[in-house]
Amino acid sequence: MSNATVTVVGAGIVGVCTTLWLTRAGFKVTLIDAGPVGEGASFGNAGNISPGAVVPYLIPGIWRDAPGWLMNPEGPLAVRPGYFLKALPYLTRAVKSATQEAALKTSRAMHALHSGTLEAYETLTRGTHAAALIEVSGQLYVSEKPATAQGSALSQRMREQAGVKAVALDWMEVRELEPTLAPIFKSGLLLPNNGRCKNPHHLVKALADIAERDGATIARGKVSGFEARDRHVQSIIVDGRPQPLERVVIAAGAASRELCAKLGSPLPLEAERGYHITIEDPGVAPRMPVTHVDAKFACSPMNVGLRLAGTIEYGGIDAAPNWQRAELLKAQAARMFPGVKLDKVTRWFGNRPSLPDGLPVLDQAPKFDNAFFAFGNSHFGMSAGSVMGKLAAELVAGVKPSIDIAPFRAARFGGSS
Numbered sequence: 001m002s003n004a005t006v007t008v009v010g011a012g013i014v015g016v017c018t019t020l021w022l023t024r025a026g027f028k029v030t031l032i033d034a035g036p037v038g039e040g041a042s043f044g045n046a047g048n049i050s051p052g053a054v055v056p057y058l059i060p061g062i063w064r065d066a067p068g069w070l071m072n073p074e075g076p077l078a079v080r081p082g083y084f085l086k087a088l089p090y091l092t093r094a095v096k097s098a099t100q101e102a103a104l105k106t107s108r109a110m111h112a113l114h115s116g117t118l119e120a121y122e123t124l125t126r127g128t129h130a131a132a133l134i135e136v137s138g139q140l141y142v143s144e145k146p147a148t149a150q151g152s153a154l155s156q157r158m159r160e161q162a163g164v165k166a167v168a169l170d171w172m173e174v175r176e177l178e179p180t181l182a183p184i185f186k187s188g189l190l191l192p193n194n195g196r197c198k199n200p201h202h203l204v205k206a207l208a209d210i211a212e213r214d215g216a217t218i219a220r221g222k223v224s225g226f227e228a229r230d231r232h233v234q235s236i237i238v239d240g241r242p243q244p245l246e247r248v249v250i251a252a253g254a255a256s257r258e259l260c261a262k263l264g265s266p267l268p269l270e271a272e273r274g275y276h277i278t279i280e281d282p283g284v285a286p287r288m289p290v291t292h293v294d295a296k297f298a299c300s301p302m303n304v305g306l307r308l309a310g311t312i313e314y315g316g317i318d319a320a321p322n323w324q325r326a327e328l329l330k331a332q333a334a335r336m337f338p339g340v341k342l343d344k345v346t347r348w349f350g351n352r353p354s355l356p357d358g359l360p361v362l363d364q365a366p367k368f369d370n371a372f373f374a375f376g377n378s379h380f381g382m383s384a385g386s387v388m389g390k391l392a393a394e395l396v397a398g399v400k401p402s403i404d405i406a407p408f409r410a411a412r413f414g415g416s417s
């Protein structure tokens, strides 16, 4: 058992899980966030917990569809006017990741990172009220085109190689499985071993409460930089004031880019913005999360109603939300679920922390011995959070990580942004 102190920056799912694993390993942990716990991207995601997430977003063929999506104002992908040139280096790198060879490599790394997520959450929540927030529900993917929900031959190969159980469904089987859906879907794919979180925000808060009960300190403050000497970070600047530290983990989601740059590691981290609507008392209740694969959003039953969440928008981390994108989800809800009641709808947007090869950064800071990076899980942060936290805690403790972290090293971007 170690009694060294660790400062974790960012109380999203990754920072909170890191804090809990570290606390259980005997570290004295302070978790700092500029805002309330769990109100970044981890607040309003679709809650899909997917040990079977082995198909990267960036697969060959995506760039055939992307121009059409961009041209359609109601499409699943948007780049804000004025941001295109800023996004271009990221998008160029992302295009390069969408080759078969790169996608297969990414898929293997995703499998290593995601496959143990449910067990890791189970370990963190056992015997607490948080355990009931996660269940193995299965997940359904549906398409309005025949034989499309299961994805390309490459996607199927990735699932097969990882041993992910997946059942292809025709339109009738989709209807039988999820009778709440409108009869517009021609194909489906059931991933029976995937799960869901009934409320991501409640889960992050519950995990933070457990960490606090186990001895962690949760503090409010905005981190703006560091003081360092040679390879050692000596203090962290919180709300303008330096505070001494022994070790630090950067888990600040999409805002990690700025903090890592201050630690001499410029990384091509981008805010991949997404939106949700949550419908209270919708009058329809799908049994499991349903993802519309053509329109790229998920419909998830939550303990606060039915949530539709997804789509991608590049516009920079500080841009105001374009609520029109959330409104589009309302129209989708009416189309997908006949009879859905849309009287009480809340909307939200959040910044997914994304890197152009579709994998997170999980590493010791290249220029410092006592700083560590854990962020960049993009579309899969709820699925990866429990394991990211475990691996980050292993790095801090200086023990061999439970999986090979070579694909997640910061140096893969060559030190340039």
Ligand SMILES: Cc1cc2nc3c(=O)[nH]c(=O)nc-3n(C[C@H](O)[C@H](O)[C@H](O)COP(=O)(O)OP(=O)(O)OC[C@H]3O[C@@H](n4cnc5c(N)ncnc54)[C@H](O)[C@@H]3O)c2cc1C
Residues within 6 Å of the ligand: 009, 010, 011, 012, 013, 014, 015, 032, 033, 034, 035, 036, 037, 038, 039, 040, 041, 042, 043, 044, 045, 046, 047, 048, 049, 050, 221, 222, 223, 224, 251, 252, 253, 254, 255, 256, 273, 274, 275, 276, 298, 309, 310, 311, 349, 350, 351, 352, 353, 374, 375, 376, 377, 378, 379, 380, 381, 382, 383, 384
């Ligand atoms: C619409 C949408 C749907 C999604 N659906 C799913 C899904 O179904 N399944 C899935 O696995 N993933 C999903 N995701 C992705 C997932 O939500 C993210 O990958 C995950 O929440 C990222 O967690 P995080 O802890 O890295 O970052 P965050 O949750 O963003 O947390 C970062 C924290 O750092 C704090 N912070 C930032 N800067 C500072 C600073 N300078 N000082 C102090 N604190 C700071 C922030 O306040 C924030 O609380 C979805 C995302 C979106 C947007």
